[in-house]
Amino acid sequence: MQLRIFTEPQQGADYATLLSVTRAAEELGFDAFFRSDHYLTMAGSGLPGPTDAWITLAGLARETSRIRLGTLMSPVTFRLPGALAITVAQVDQMSGGRAELGLGTGWFDAEHTAYGIPFPPLGDRFGRLEEQLKIITGLWETAEDEKFSFDGTYYSLANSPALPKPVQRPRPPVLVGGVGQRQTPRLAATFADEYNIPFASIPDSTAAFGRVRQACQEAGREPGSLVYSAAQTVCCGRSEAELARRAEATGESLADLRQTGLAGSPAEIVDKLGQFAAAGATRAYLQVLDLHDLDHLELLAAEVMPQVR
Numbered sequence: 001m002q003l004r005i006f007t008e009p010q011q012g013a014d015y016a017t018l019l020s021v022t023r024a025a026e027e028l029g030f031d032a033f034f035r036s037d038h039y040l041t042m043a044g045s046g047l048p049g050p051t052d053a054w055i056t057l058a059g060l061a062r063e064t065s066r067i068r069l070g071t072l073m074s075p076v077t078f079r080l081p082g083a084l085a086i087t088v089a090q091v092d093q094m095s096g097g098r099a100e101l102g103l104g105t106g107w108f109d110a111e112h113t114a115y116g117i118p119f120p121p122l123g124d125r126f127g128r129l130e131e132q133l134k135i136i137t138g139l140w141e142t143a144e145d146e147k148f149s150f151d152g153t154y155y156s157l158a159n160s161p162a163l164p165k166p167v168q169r170p171r172p173p174v175l176v177g178g179v180g181q182r183q184t185p186r187l188a189a190t191f192a193d194e195y196n197i198p199f200a201s202i203p204d205s206t207a208a209f210g211r212v213r214q215a216c217q218e219a220g221r222e223p224g225s226l227v228y229s230a231a232q233t234v235c236c237g238r239s240e241a242e243l244a245r246r247a248e249a250t251g252e253s254l255a256d257l258r259q260t261g262l263a264g265s266p267a268e269i270v271d272k273l274g275q276f277a278a279a280g281a282t283r284a285y286l287q288v289l290d291l292h293d294l295d296h297l298e299l300l301a302a303e304v305m306p307q308v309r
Contacts (some may be wrong), residue, residue, distance in 0.1 A: 003284055003286060003300070006286060011042070012045065012047055012048070013051070017292070030301065030305070031068060038050065043251065054091060057099065070175070072198070073178075076129045077118065081139075081155055089165060092166035097167035100172055102175035104176070133176075135150050135157060174191060188215065189219045189226075194228075195228055198230075199232065199261070206279040232287060234288060246293065274308070
């Protein structure tokens with residue numbers, strides 16, 4: 001199983017902090033650094049304030065050499081699809097082919113209100129998500145000597161040169177995720193390279209993976225052609241005291257983290273990751289909430305990673 005570090009910078013992290021975490025993750029052998037794409041904290045002050053996800057990833061692209069970089073998930077409400085295709089392609093170029101795009105409907109209405117971003121109803125957001133997936137993948141996959149046009153309900157493009165092209169061909173990996181039972185599996189089966197289930201139990205993850213596999217079969221796609229992954233909050237410690245300290249630093253209850261996330265000793269976390277692997281996951285996103293605790297990453301790399309690879 002590949003292990004990726006997943007962060008929530010809107011809770012309070014500047015670029016220097018994110019760079020420190022990314023460099024540590026790269027040096028320790030983690031497969032990727034991913035971040036959320038939010039503009040408002042869900043709790044606390046959020047100081048020093050939000051950072052833009054793709055501006056952050058562009059900077060990290062030039063200051064790292066191996067680790068993959070991406071979002072879980074960029075909301076379709078934040079950016080127009082043509083502009084987003086250009087942005088991600090440029091980050092892919094800047095990183096030498098290490099960018100990945102997680103794209104979702106968006107869900108946090110308060111951040112839209114706070115920053116003046118329209119927040120359509122969920123049905124419209126799913127419609128926008130489908131069209132953005134069509135447009136972004138279409139732009140990237142258009143031959144360099146051809147044009148791309150699209151006439152949809154929400155977006156229209158005419159005679160686009162479909163430039164620039166990403167380094168990764170035919171395109172950077174696209175991630176679709178969530179717990180939706182109908183549209184999400186269909187969109188994952190149609191457009192995605194990876195399906196991610198966030199913060200779900202083992203039984204719920206198993207069921208979600210099953211729905212995506214069924215959607216693949218209905219679409220005439222080999223279910224094994226997708227990567228199946230899980231995102232889980234992680235809190236690892238060698239002792240109960242270390243675990244309690246890490247849980248307190250995140251603002252989460254250790255009891256809740258044990259029940260709903262990956263919390264416990266390295267052996268306990270290895271065991272639970274094994275259960276996700278048995279459910280079909282080949283990749284785990286470890287959500288770390290205290291971005292100043294680099295010793296946490298070192299522990300995960302030393303005592304968890306070797307046992308799950």
